[in-house]
Amino acid sequence: MSRCKAPRGDVGIQVVFRQVNVTLEEGTMCQLLYLLLLVITFSHFTDGIKLWNSRNPKGNTMWRGNWNLDRTTYRGQESVSAEPNPDGSNNKVNAIFLSQGSYGLTDIFSGAEFYSAPLEPRECLTLVYKVRFEDNFDFAYGGKLPGLYGGGVNCTAGGDPGKDCFTSRFIWRTGGVGGAALFTTAQQTPGFCATEGVECNDAWGHRLGSGSFQFQTGTWYTIQQTVRLNTPGQADGYVRIAVGGVGKVYDVSNVVIRESPDVKVDGILFSNYFGGTSSCSGSPVDTHAYFRYFVLKDNFC
Incomplete structure (x- = not known):
């Protein structure tokens, strides 16, 4: 033996x-x-433990009961539809129509956004979903993708600066360069903005991991983000980004995400639109972004 x-x-x-x-x-x-x-x-x-997953869309009721979305924050319903999977599979997917010249949810068919809280608030949460950009998609100057939020709604750039809250959304930039944008009213420690892969901007959100991966059109991507909240008064928060469902693409620690223990990770901030402040930064063409299989898990928590 x-x-x-x-x-x-x-x-x-x-x-x-x-x-x-x-x-x-x-x-x-x-x-x-x-x-x-x-x-x-x-x-x-x-893999972690699956805590929640979205249902397949039917007709235009893509955000069915189990999303528990905040309807007061739902913008862009006219852009939303359920469409056949563009890869030819026998299932429908969530489609967001982005019209030529559209940006920032300023007009009809410019994208969609809402807050969703399908779980009890947590100290740490992982969001996973699949995204695909239509073959003719032009990434232009950048745009927003779904992520996580906490501390209440309306805490994106330009939101209420008096609230203790945060959002951490995926973004794309010119050429499909990917990353995340963390907006928080909490003050970061000295040196955070010098961290590799961090571009600080208190007004519009700190960009994290920009260039750590790159989107292409006509391809389904599984993307994953984990937010672990800091201990109030300490800089021990954590954000991790992964693509393809396997392996770390980018992570940053020593992040201040909240100031009060009452702030938790509440759920999903669904955002999909071109960024910017004028039509010059809008979509160059009529196009779609497609989404499916949203999952909340406890990976890396």
Whole structure:
């Protein structure tokens, strides 16, 4: 009889494996046990526990009951529809129509936005969803994509500066360059703005991980964002971005996201529109962005 050992070259898995004080005969049983522990370990750290997922859209009622959306914040209903999956699959997807010249939810068919709280507020939450840009999509100067929020609604750039609240939305920039925009009324510590991948802007949101990935048109992307709130009075918050559902693309720690323990991660801020302050920054063409399979999980929390 001898003790099973993990193969060399993966120290992290060796540590996990050695904590299980099991002795087996060398050979097949050892290999099977090691593989089982490997699967369990990685499923725990990458999959997490699914807390909520969206329902498939039907007609124009894409935000059905389980979203629990705040209807007072719902803008852009005319842009919303349920359409056949552009990849030819036999299911419908959430489609947002973005008309030529549209920007910033300033006119009809310029996108959509609402706040959704399908779960009890939490200290940490992961949002996962799939997004696809129509083949003719022109990324122009940039735009907004769904993310997480907390501390109440209307806390995006230009919102109520007197509130203790935050939003952390995915964004795209020229050429489809991806990242996130964190807006918070809390003050950051010295040095945060010097962190690699951070572009600070108190008025319009701190850009995080800009250029860490890039969108292409005509392709479904699974994107994932985790927000872990800081301890009030400390700079120990955390934002992580991943693409494709596997692996870290960008993360930043030592973030101040809230000032009060009453602020939690409330849910999803659905945003989809071109940014900017004039039609020059709007969509160059009539086009669509497509969304499906929204999930809230506890990954990395």
